[in-house]
Amino acid sequence: MKVILRQPRRELEVEGVAKVSELLKRLDVVAESVLVIRGDELLTPDLPLSDDDVIELRPVISGG
């Protein structure tokens, strides 16, 4: 699947990940620090993913 990262915007390919929680674990991303988005839908950690998906991991930490 294609994974879109932000700050700055970039993309990477990830394969063989079955669900959202596995994707976060694979990329060592803290769930509390991101939203997982497919299209305009928010995804919860239990939802299945496929290799055809385009997933945005949107960071939520901002400001200072």
Add this chain to the structure above:
Amino acid sequence: MKCRVCRDRAVIQMRRHNANFCKPHFVEHVHRQVEKTIHEHRMFERDDRLLLGVSGGKDSLALWDVLTNLGYRVDGVYLHLGIGEYSSDSLVFSKEFAAKRGLALQVVDLPTAYGFSVPEAADAGGRVACSACGLSKRYILNKAADDGGYDVLVMGHNLDDEAATLFGNVTRWDLDYLGRQAPVLPASEDGLARKVKPLIRLAERETAAYCIVQGIDYEVEECPMAAGNTVNRYKEWLNRLEEESPGTKANFLFGFWERAAPVFQSAPPPQLAVCAECGQPTTGTTCAFCRLRNQTLVHIGKKTDHV
């Protein structure tokens, strides 16, 4: 995952509340949390005139949406900090949000109105940009509230902002800041506006989710000058603790306000005077903003007389 209320598909998991919500019930939850905070801290009344500090980011736009949905009268003030494309893009998000909803947005352009940008101020003082930015924001938003005759200045600080600030203050044992960190900063007769933070019950992941659910476009990219700053690092660390032990951030912050903050509030508030240059309140003779401005204008060659 199912919504706790209606068993429809959940769009967000909130482990510290041991709850998941679908879109409509998440929106309802956010509105309820903000309303509860406003009432609990007696932040403002229905007929007060409110001025919201708007940055074009998720927190201020989410808060503007929530407050107008709850029936409050809220105008916005946007401060253009002169941080290149980031400031221009943030202004577009702010203007589009206001225009779509017919809300009033005042724009203060720091370089035009005061002759310098935040990057120039940071460079001039050899300080981190966030310090020059915070100082400019506090000054200009307070002045906008004062000049506009608003009852309350509303800020979009969320649970993570406040928990990270508290963490920083504790690691330095900064007694002065610990005594002043509060959901409500009262108005003073010297010209400080009443300042309130209605988002303190919401984590920033929730304000971001609220924007997505409500179709609010906001500036997703981080300020280029803030990336990797100390407060953001604290937030990342606190989120790792939160992941291990949900509720840590809220317990840390609300436990402080309920049980520890009074210990640090013993000192009387400092006597304020009027700044000799701009007339705004200050503890000295010239306020910190005017000192920053003078230093920067000299540094960039727009002024020769260093005050």
